[in-house]
Amino acid sequence: MTLLDRLIALTLPLVPKPIVRKVSSRYIAGETATDALRVAEGLNARGIHATMDILGEDIHQIDQAHRAQKAYMDLLDEIHRRKVDSNVSIKLSQFGLKIDKNVCVDLVDQLVGHARELNNFVRIDMEDSSCTSDTLQVYRELRGRHSNVGVVIQAYLRRTMADIATLEDLKPNYRLCKGVYIEPRKIAFRDMRIINLNYVAILERLFKNGSHVGIATHDEIIVWHAMRLIRELKLPPSAYEFQMLLGVDEELRDLIRAQGHNLRVYIPFGPDWYAYSVRRLRENPRLAGYVLKAMFK
Numbered sequence: 001m002t003l004l005d006r007l008i009a010l011t012l013p014l015v016p017k018p019i020v021r022k023v024s025s026r027y028i029a030g031e032t033a034t035d036a037l038r039v040a041e042g043l044n045a046r047g048i049h050a051t052m053d054i055l056g057e058d059i060h061q062i063d064q065a066h067r068a069q070k071a072y073m074d075l076l077d078e079i080h081r082r083k084v085d086s087n088v089s090i091k092l093s094q095f096g097l098k099i100d101k102n103v104c105v106d107l108v109d110q111l112v113g114h115a116r117e118l119n120n121f122v123r124i125d126m127e128d129s130s131c132t133s134d135t136l137q138v139y140r141e142l143r144g145r146h147s148n149v150g151v152v153i154q155a156y157l158r159r160t161m162a163d164i165a166t167l168e169d170l171k172p173n174y175r176l177c178k179g180v181y182i183e184p185r186k187i188a189f190r191d192m193r194i195i196n197l198n199y200v201a202i203l204e205r206l207f208k209n210g211s212h213v214g215i216a217t218h219d220e221i222i223v224w225h226a227m228r229l230i231r232e233l234k235l236p237p238s239a240y241e242f243q244m245l246l247g248v249d250e251e252l253r254d255l256i257r258a259q260g261h262n263l264r265v266y267i268p269f270g271p272d273w274y275a276y277s278v279r280r281l282r283e284n285p286r287l288a289g290y291v292l293k294a295m296f297k
């Protein structure tokens with residue numbers, strides 16, 4: 001990233017919302033489930049799986065969690081009705097994790113149960129480090145009752161290697177990503193070289209433990225290492241998939257597919273687009289160009 005990109009990333013909260021909306025539209029399917037289902041169907045037609053995320057986090061009242069659960073239940077029904085190849089990704093904070101953990105567990109438990117009836121799967125996204133322990137604990141509790149639920153772990157966290165050791169008995173279905181939240185140095189590695197080394201070390205350990213891994217990255221170095229490990233360990237396609245975000249590096253997506261690997265695209269949608277958009281824009285190496293162009297158009 002250039003200095004200007006970094007400066008704009010830092011001052012994003014000052015950028016007018018309509019500009020943020022405009023430059024982040026490539027990352028979001030739209031405001032409704034119909035928009036997301038249409039995008040997923042387009043991807044499915046090209047042999048790509050999908051996962052859908054109804055945007056919205058940091059809720060303040062527990063009835064918002066009930067509404068989120070209802071929206072996800074309806075989404076699972078629509079995925080089933082339209083025979084779309086997609087599972088769902090959820091954030092526990094949207095299900096009330098920080099308001100009432102018991103309610104959160106109940107709501108997610110019902111959702112995962114409903115997904116199982118429809119032969120589908122629920123992925124629990126990982127949020128900032130204030131949620132890590134609770135998220136992993138809720139995941140363990142759910143796994144006592146369901147097998148169609150997976151969780152995300154972040155290679156930038158210093159604790160992740162220890163966390164996967166404690167979950168090893170469950171052989172979890174993981175998504176491994178670098179991690180997107182801004183964390184203090186004592187909690188997360190800051191140096192991208194260390195994050196990458198940790199990513200590859202974690203990936204190798206998960207593969208060797210027999211976990212299914214969603215390799216979530218757009219970093220071609222990580223993709224290269226993942227393909228090397230897949231080859232060396234002679235892993236079947238059922239042991240892993242690559243995962244990428246909607247609107248990011250479609251060329252890499254096609255290169256991965258062309259080599260015959262399974263790939264899933266994360267499709268966020270909904271009216272609560274702002275927090276997600278800011279996280280995506282902060283990672284875009286051409287942020288300044290996009291923002292300036294949108295401002296002067």
Ligand SMILES: Cc1cc2nc3c(=O)[nH]c(=O)nc-3n(C[C@H](O)[C@H](O)[C@H](O)COP(=O)(O)OP(=O)(O)OC[C@H]3O[C@@H](n4cnc5c(N)ncnc54)[C@H](O)[C@@H]3O)c2cc1C
Pocket residue numbers: 124125126127152154175177178179180181216217218219220243244245247248249265266279280281283284285
């Ligand atoms: C499917 C999926 C699910 C995820 N779920 C979570 C989660 O639950 N919790 C969490 O903390 N994080 C999650 N993330 C985000 C992840 O942690 C990283 O922040 C993000 O993927 C960028 O890291 P990277 O591995 O692509 O590597 P980077 O080094 O950040 O990026 C590699 C290259 O990809 C390109 N690129 C990356 N981002 C963008 C962008 N926004 N716009 C344009 N180009 C870009 C650039 O060319 C960049 O040089 C998820 C990512 C994916 C792909």
